[in-house]
Amino acid sequence: MGNGALSGxxxxxxxxxxxxxxxxxxxxxxxxxxxxxxxxxxxxxxEAVDAxxxxxxxxxxxxxxxxxxxxxxxxxxxxxxxxxxxxxDGLVHLxxxxxxxxxxxxxxxxxxxxxxxxxxxxxxxxxxxFHEGLQRSDRGRYVLISAEGASRPTAGNAAYAAAKAAxxxxxxxxxxxxxxxxxxxxxxxxxxxxxxxALVHEAMRAERPNAKFAGFTDVKDLAEAxxxxxxxxxxxxxxxxxxxxxxx
Numbered sequence: 001m002g003n004g005a006l007s008g009x010x011x012x013x014x015x016x017x018x019x020x021x022x023x024x025x026x027x028x029x030x031x032x033x034x035x036x037x038x039x040x041x042x043x044x045x046x047e048a049v050d051a052x053x054x055x056x057x058x059x060x061x062x063x064x065x066x067x068x069x070x071x072x073x074x075x076x077x078x079x080x081x082x083x084x085x086x087x088x089d090g091l092v093h094l095x096x097x098x099x100x101x102x103x104x105x106x107x108x109x110x111x112x113x114x115x116x117x118x119x120x121x122x123x124x125x126x127x128x129x130f131h132e133g134l135q136r137s138d139r140g141r142y143v144l145i146s147a148e149g150a151s152r153p154t155a156g157n158a159a160y161a162a163a164k165a166a167x168x169x170x171x172x173x174x175x176x177x178x179x180x181x182x183x184x185x186x187x188x189x190x191x192x193x194x195x196x197x198a199l200v201h202e203a204m205r206a207e208r209p210n211a212k213f214a215g216f217t218d219v220k221d222l223a224e225a226x227x228x229x230x231x232x233x234x235x236x237x238x239x240x241x242x243x244x245x246x247x248x
Contacts, residue, residue, distance in 0.1 A: 004032020140189030
């Protein structure tokens with residue numbers, strides 16, 4: 001494990017308990033990183049951490065139940081990670097959720113309230129909590145997973161697309177912080193956005209064996225792309241939307 005591409009890196013993963021989180025914990029551990037996952041579901045988080053730890057016995061993979069809707073809790077998590085492991089080199093934001101409607105006129109603003117908290121507020125809290133630690137790193141990365149819908153919203157996805165677009169804008173503002181902090185030499189840390197149409201995993205394929213899932217990104221491919229953000233210089237990925245599906 002010590003010879004992996006991310007050997008020595010300390011990376012936090014928000015929303016680690018879902019299928020994408022599981023794949024990401026596994027891939028980061030395989031690459032040699034120390035990984036700290038968080039989720040609001042302690043049982044689901046423990047299962048994801050155990051799976052990654054079992055698959056990669058030489059890796060350090062831990063879990064921390066954190067309410068990312070609480071800014072203080074997010075700051076305490078960031079402080080704890082850096083204190084316990086001496087540094088923090090990444091925050092991968094995988095907190096997700098979806099609500100939609102049949103038509104634009106049937107859009108419920110309750111959906112917006114739900115998605116704004118889940119998709120925007122958690123980005124705000126994690127970025128504000130981790131940005132200083134990431135800037136102190138020589139390879140700090142903030143990685144947001146976004147959706148094609150943010151660039152091409154549809155009538156029934158107004159709330160979801162607007163929330164994703166807001167999360168992207170916030171992340172790009174963080175990228176500008178890293179750019180300015182780097183000065184004439186360029187950024188040493190980066191905030192990047194990985195854009196997918198939607199995600200697919202083995203359980204979804206098992207449930208719908210005849211579905212093609214055209215344009216979807218497998219969670220294992222997403223995890224590979226996440227590791228790839230560290231394999232490029234900060235200046236190449238900072239403030240960039242990196243498309244994993246066809247660009248509109």
